[in-house]
Amino acid sequence: MSLIIAAFGFGLVSMSIIAIAAVGFTMQFGITNMINLAYGQVMISSAYAAYALNNTGVNIWVALIVGAIFGAVFSFVLNRLVYAPFQRKGTNLIGMVIISLAVSLLVANLLLPIVGYYSVSYHVDPGPTFHAGSIALTGLQLAIIALAVALMLVIHALLKLTRLGKAMRATAANPTLARNCGIPTSRVIDLAWLITGALCGVAGTVAGMNSDSFAVSNGSEFLIPIIAAAVLGGAGNPYGAMIGAVIIGVMTELSAAVISPQYKQVIAFAVLVLVMILRPQGLLAKRGALAAAG
Amino acid sequence: MQAGGHRLGRRVGLLPLLALGLAACGGGSATGSGSGNNSPLLIGIVAPFTGPDAALGPAYFAACLPAARAINSAGGIMGHTVSCQQFDTRGEPADAVPAAQQMVASHSNLMAVVGCTSDEASSVAPIIDHAHIPMFCMTGQSEFNKTSFTYFHRLVPPDAFDSYALVGSALDYFHYKNVALVFGNDIGSQAFVGPAMNALQHLGATVTINQSIALGQPSYRTEVTAMLATHPDVIFTEALGPTDATYLAEVKQLNGSTLPFMGTSATIDPVWFKAVTGAIGVQDVLNKFTAVDLGVSFSGPGYTEFKTNLDASAAQFADAPKYAERGATLHLYDGIMQAALAMDETQSIDPTVYNPKIKDVGNGVSGATTVNTYKDGVTAIGSGKSVVWVGAGGPTHYDQYNNSQQGYIIVKYDSTGNEVTISKLTEQQTAAIIAAGGG
Numbered sequence: 001m002s003l004i005i006a007a008f009g010f011g012l013v014s015m016s017i018i019a020i021a022a023v024g025f026t027m028q029f030g031i032t033n034m035i036n037l038a039y040g041q042v043m044i045s046s047a048y049a050a051y052a053l054n055n056t057g058v059n060i061w062v063a064l065i066v067g068a069i070f071g072a073v074f075s076f077v078l079n080r081l082v083y084a085p086f087q088r089k090g091t092n093l094i095g096m097v098i099i100s101l102a103v104s105l106l107v108a109n110l111l112l113p114i115v116g117y118y119s120v121s122y123h124v125d126p127g128p129t130f131h132a133g134s135i136a137l138t139g140l141q142l143a144i145i146a147l148a149v150a151l152m153l154v155i156h157a158l159l160k161l162t163r164l165g166k167a168m169r170a171t172a173a174n175p176t177l178a179r180n181c182g183i184p185t186s187r188v189i190d191l192a193w194l195i196t197g198a199l200c201g202v203a204g205t206v207a208g209m210n211s212d213s214f215a216v217s218n219g220s221e222f223l224i225p226i227i228a229a230a231v232l233g234g235a236g237n238p239y240g241a242m243i244g245a246v247i248i249g250v251m252t253e254l255s256a257a258v259i260s261p262q263y264k265q266v267i268a269f270a271v272l273v274l275v276m277i278l279r280p281q282g283l284l285a286k287r288g289a290l291a292a293a294g
Numbered sequence: 295m296q297a298g299g300h301r302l303g304r305r306v307g308l309l310p311l312l313a314l315g316l317a318a319c320g321g322g323s324a325t326g327s328g329s330g331n332n333s334p335l336l337i338g339i340v341a342p343f344t345g346p347d348a349a350l351g352p353a354y355f356a357a358c359l360p361a362a363r364a365i366n367s368a369g370g371i372m373g374h375t376v377s378c379q380q381f382d383t384r385g386e387p388a389d390a391v392p393a394a395q396q397m398v399a400s401h402s403n404l405m406a407v408v409g410c411t412s413d414e415a416s417s418v419a420p421i422i423d424h425a426h427i428p429m430f431c432m433t434g435q436s437e438f439n440k441t442s443f444t445y446f447h448r449l450v451p452p453d454a455f456d457s458y459a460l461v462g463s464a465l466d467y468f469h470y471k472n473v474a475l476v477f478g479n480d481i482g483s484q485a486f487v488g489p490a491m492n493a494l495q496h497l498g499a500t501v502t503i504n505q506s507i508a509l510g511q512p513s514y515r516t517e518v519t520a521m522l523a524t525h526p527d528v529i530f531t532e533a534l535g536p537t538d539a540t541y542l543a544e545v546k547q548l549n550g551s552t553l554p555f556m557g558t559s560a561t562i563d564p565v566w567f568k569a570v571t572g573a574i575g576v577q578d579v580l581n582k583f584t585a586v587d588l589g590v591s592f593s594g595p596g597y598t599e600f601k602t603n604l605d606a607s608a609a610q611f612a613d614a615p616k617y618a619e620r621g622a623t624l625h626l627y628d629g630i631m632q633a634a635l636a637m638d639e640t641q642s643i644d645p646t647v648y649n650p651k652i653k654d655v656g657n658g659v660s661g662a663t664t665v666n667t668y669k670d671g672v673t674a675i676g677s678g679k680s681v682v683w684v685g686a687g688g689p690t691h692y693d694q695y696n697n698s699q700q701g702y703i704i705v706k707y708d709s710t711g712n713e714v715t716i717s718k719l720t721e722q723q724t725a726a727i728i729a730a731g732g733g
Contacts, residue, residue, distance in 0.1 A: 003516070006516065007516040013513065014512070014513060112344060112348070119539050119565070119569030119573075136548065207512045210512055210513055211511075212539060212573045213570075213572060213573045214540075215348075215510075215535055217535055218512070221511065254516075256517055257519075261507045
């Protein structure tokens, strides 16, 4: 039983990282109608950008900001140079998915000669370990959980309390109508790529901080639980992604404790398949934050 | 709002399949060239260059470069120059098969293939054998112990023997009794688990836990907590990529200190060293880590020739010199040299003609002249002699299935990542453990 409780504690950390990433992924999908399979590669690229700075002696939390900026700029450029031109030509959703898959492979293979196939580690102090029963978390892990909670609150405030959030919701619901109503949808979409890219960069960097070691190959591994969480919660719905992250994060750790470590990702997808059978639209699809502004 | 939600919701069913598709995708690269009079010959390195086992391919590429350099500086094989080309399998059979098919279809000038690790050997060996290309594989899978593939060669023992050596050194040299097995869930790493469990149980040791861990996960804290609860004396491991580094860093964090850990020969690798020292620190690796490696002396004229050409190969591949003490690199270099000398002895670039001669060059025939460099081999053959190759990895002992093996050494790292031999398991000792383990 103590192992299960400990696994639940570690699941809170996994869930926090997945939540940051999945909210960015699902917002990208919801607002720009783009299933970006290169998301994991942008995450790992951002993690390496932060590493480049951290390795020169810069504090990891400063490097995290650089990772976020890198993720934002990379995502923005990716959309402007690759995705947007294809979307303007009317490429359908499947075509765009294939393009993002190609971009993912391109980024991974371009990254390899730049950063090498070596695994790297951040210079980061995990801090003291705090115990609560069988749960033992370091100061760093608690900071990651706190960061995830803070970012979720910021996203909530952005979507519910700001004009930009309202514009994003309108663009997500019906971009043509939004444009006819005077909403500058192109600018909204640019900002959406910057914001979701920043979330992607933060997620990649905190994943690297939590894992002690990462390599280019982690990029594709990141994507699987992120998609599972996003779809589970209801694709395009940030709150759904948060709930999906909680379920996927905790379930994967509990499955490692109860079933077998090698089936972690299998369990994530088994949960996803089960939910898709029972509720194909996901847990929260009909009550999404990206619903039309009221 | 609702409309948007429905529009998106109907499309989400594609996502899981697409994610799986992404994980399965891979590829290779090749350029065509035909063979003719003195046309260049090609050595294909069929191995993972991307994916979780991406560290393996460069070690094999580093074997080919000094071999090609030595051959070309001696005038080539009957005037044919030699070059090396990578064919990326991503460590996945699904990607390895098209890569191998593309290689044999696009290149009529292949003289040998090296690499073919446990990740892909089962799927690519039939293709390469069917194309009549001699191959030197770094697979440890037992299915090749008595293979029917006549073009298959293996200069390393099966993984089972690596496991037995690991068990032997843990029990006899370090006197550990309680062992945790922590291996990646890939085909190559899992090949060690069964033999290790058998040997440990037959020799009176306890397997406290057997963990098969998914590679490339961001955290293994739950797995580490479960492992620590079993209180092992030592961890046996092979989990490549960043996996061992992450796992061992979490052992250190959750246990308060690093437990002793022992690796297979695959952990004697500069990529693994850098990853793990980056995660737990150099001192912990120096003090707590040991491994078994193939019994190579890293000395002698054959090794010197290899080392000289390997260092010179840094112009083509900057990391090449780092593989100077990687057993696999040495053995694959030897395999290429044996193939080249077999071609010289038979005066043929037709694999169906020179393939049977490779075993003779490796084992030697009666009255054969021992050679340690390609140039000396060509000279001896030119004067009408048969040759036996004793190269970087020492002598070869092919059996009837073209499998060759030697004894094992127990090793550790120095602070710069070089291998340091601390003891030796003779072939007799290894054989005794194999027998006790039911191998």
